[in-house]
Amino acid sequence: MSVLLVAEHDNKTLKEATAKAATAALKIGSPVDILVAGSGAKAVADAAAKIAGIGKVLLADDAQYANQLAEPMAALILELAGKYDAIVTSASASGKNYMPRVAATLDVPQISEIVSVDGPDTFTRPIYAGNAMMQVQAPGGAKKVITVRTTAFKAAEMTGSASVETIGAAKNPGISEFVKEELSKSERPELASAKIVISGGRGMQSGENFHLLDKIADRLKAAVGASRAAVDAGFVPNEYQVGQTGKVVAPELYIAVGISGAIQHLAGMKDSKVIVAINKDEEAPIFQVADYGLVADLFKAIPELDEELKKQGYG
Amino acid sequence: MKVLVPIKRVVDYNVKIRVKADQTGIDLANVKMSMNPFDEIAVEEAVRLKEKGAATEIVAISIGPQECQETIRTALAMGADRGILVKAAHDVEPLAVAKILAAIAKAESPQLVILGKQAIDDDSNQTGQMLAALLGWPQGTFASKVVLEGGKAEVTREVDGGLQTVKLNLPAIVTTDLRLNEPRYASLPNIMKAKKKPIDQKEPGDYGVDAAPRLKVLKVTEPPKRKAGVKVKTVQELVDKLKNEAGVI
Numbered sequence: 001m002s003v004l005l006v007a008e009h010d011n012k013t014l015k016e017a018t019a020k021a022a023t024a025a026l027k028i029g030s031p032v033d034i035l036v037a038g039s040g041a042k043a044v045a046d047a048a049a050k051i052a053g054i055g056k057v058l059l060a061d062d063a064q065y066a067n068q069l070a071e072p073m074a075a076l077i078l079e080l081a082g083k084y085d086a087i088v089t090s091a092s093a094s095g096k097n098y099m100p101r102v103a104a105t106l107d108v109p110q111i112s113e114i115v116s117v118d119g120p121d122t123f124t125r126p127i128y129a130g131n132a133m134m135q136v137q138a139p140g141g142a143k144k145v146i147t148v149r150t151t152a153f154k155a156a157e158m159t160g161s162a163s164v165e166t167i168g169a170a171k172n173p174g175i176s177e178f179v180k181e182e183l184s185k186s187e188r189p190e191l192a193s194a195k196i197v198i199s200g201g202r203g204m205q206s207g208e209n210f211h212l213l214d215k216i217a218d219r220l221k222a223a224v225g226a227s228r229a230a231v232d233a234g235f236v237p238n239e240y241q242v243g244q245t246g247k248v249v250a251p252e253l254y255i256a257v258g259i260s261g262a263i264q265h266l267a268g269m270k271d272s273k274v275i276v277a278i279n280k281d282e283e284a285p286i287f288q289v290a291d292y293g294l295v296a297d298l299f300k301a302i303p304e305l306d307e308e309l310k311k312q313g314y315g
Numbered sequence: 316m317k318v319l320v321p322i323k324r325v326v327d328y329n330v331k332i333r334v335k336a337d338q339t340g341i342d343l344a345n346v347k348m349s350m351n352p353f354d355e356i357a358v359e360e361a362v363r364l365k366e367k368g369a370a371t372e373i374v375a376i377s378i379g380p381q382e383c384q385e386t387i388r389t390a391l392a393m394g395a396d397r398g399i400l401v402k403a404a405h406d407v408e409p410l411a412v413a414k415i416l417a418a419i420a421k422a423e424s425p426q427l428v429i430l431g432k433q434a435i436d437d438d439s440n441q442t443g444q445m446l447a448a449l450l451g452w453p454q455g456t457f458a459s460k461v462v463l464e465g466g467k468a469e470v471t472r473e474v475d476g477g478l479q480t481v482k483l484n485l486p487a488i489v490t491t492d493l494r495l496n497e498p499r500y501a502s503l504p505n506i507m508k509a510k511k512k513p514i515d516q517k518e519p520g521d522y523g524v525d526a527a528p529r530l531k532v533l534k535v536t537e538p539p540k541r542k543a544g545v546k547v548k549t550v551q552e553l554v555d556k557l558k559n560e561a562g563v564i
Contacts, residue, residue: 074448092475097454097456100441101447102448103441103448104445104448109529109530110441111530130538132332132334132536132537134532134534134535135536136532139530175484179469182478237477238477291544293544294548305550309554312558
């Protein structure tokens with residue numbers, strides 16, 4: 001069964017999510033070809049070619065793909081779809097945006113955010129914010145359209161040397177245009193792929209106080225996240241949100257500070273390897289999933305943590 | 316300008332769901348149901364467009380069991396003008412929902428369809444995009460701001476790295492994210508008025524759509540449970556455990 005994997009990137013670098021989605025794609029079938037649609041994205045295609053086990057990389061380099069707009073992306077994928085039995089991408093904001101467009105045009109159901117490949121046509125995905133797992137079987141004979149929850153898969157090795165084939169752009173439907181992008185600039189690792197994440201909740205009380213977490217993040221080379229409550233209160237921008245409808249993360253270490261632990265937040269972080277909770281309310285549900293809990297006022301505990309990490313030589 | 320707002324009746328977001336012992340699904344007996352929170356945001360956005368004079372009529376649509384009528388009444392109480400209930404006895408998958416909505420859109424000719432970015436029960440995040448594809452319309456998903464100007468919709472979208480703004484030809488599809496607005500509570504007089512607003516009753520077959528599921532659900536299970544760990548007394552003990560016991564820093 002041949003698979004087309006659509007790469008995720010920012011025109012300069014390939015996101016690790018694609019190497020993880022490749023692991024899922026290779027479990028579904030082979031060969032797995034990777035589509036890089038971007039603008040000035042040759043370096044991305046070269047990086048994708050190193051993913052072990054794949055067939056070839058298809059590079060569609062055109063201005064209309066610079067910002068991954070759903071309408072031109074779907075048009076391009078649909079032009080290639082005929083040759084493949086399955087079309088796969090990571091369940092990122094852009095994958096979630098264009099993939100259902102592809103599925104509907106092909107008249108097949110999409111299977112969103114799979115966390116395991118149980119057979120060539122059988123997959124498991126979380127429902128109800130991860131409070132239940134549903135195993136589904138795709139209809140026989142139909143093309144499969146799938147998005148992958150990349151935190152559930154290990155990244156494929158980068159030891160391959162596939163060929164890169166340049167392909168032409170598809171006709172742009174011309175019904176949408178890019179206006180602007182306001183992306184947060186940070187020297188820190190990306191939230192979705194960081195090994196350590198420290199997140200703040202309503203307990204942080206203000207955006208100003210998030211600087212307390214920044215200090216710890218700098219010492220541990222961690223990304224900073226937030227609960228929905230903190231984002232809704234305007235403490236931090238939307239891209240910080242971890243949860244059912246925000247980002248799903250599964251780092252080695254997740255430190256939840258002043259977060260009570262609503263099920264919607266747990267949905268976004270409960271697969272982390274080690275969870276630490278710092279909260280002054282010892283009844284907070286977050287302690288039910290934490291490996292290490294510290295019942296303390298965060299405004300005392302976080303400066304102390306900063307001091308202790310400094311003493312131990314971090315940062 | 317007419318605006319369609321598809322809404323879904325789901326288990327209330329505060330309810331802790333239970334998986335059925337026979338692994339066939341979620342136990343919905345005696346569980347509180349509500350409008351999908353993202354759909355409430357969609358209704359609110361449509362009502363605000365009407366209050367600003369940009370929209371003239373709002374049609375709320377729900378697909379599912381007869382009880383979805385209550386969900387439509389909620390939308391009518393918030394400010395929608397009329398409803399369409401498409402009755403289906405079983406769960407209808409996003410693709411079939413999109414097909415029914417596409418048929419309704421063709422009949423109603425709206426300039427805008429606003430819907431929630433995902434339903435909090437199946438977490439699919441597909442219907443709006445699928446509807447856009449079937450109609451050949453552009454889509455502004457995960458919207459945190461919508462501005463209508465010069466026959467186009469400028470939609471600011473919540474994306475992984477921050478915000479992206481796109482300009483869409485009308486008619487268009489918008490799916491809502493959390494920060495688009497804060498939905499109102501319906502006032503008692505408006506709840507009373509909503510009872511008199513019309514709701515059409517239809518079936519998928521009226522739109523020529525076969526709503527039978529295409530995916531076969533093999534089983535629904537509990538996720539692996541995390542066990543609560545230990546409480547540490549001091550920050551020093553915490554750092555020691557993370558370093559020497561867990562080995563994660």
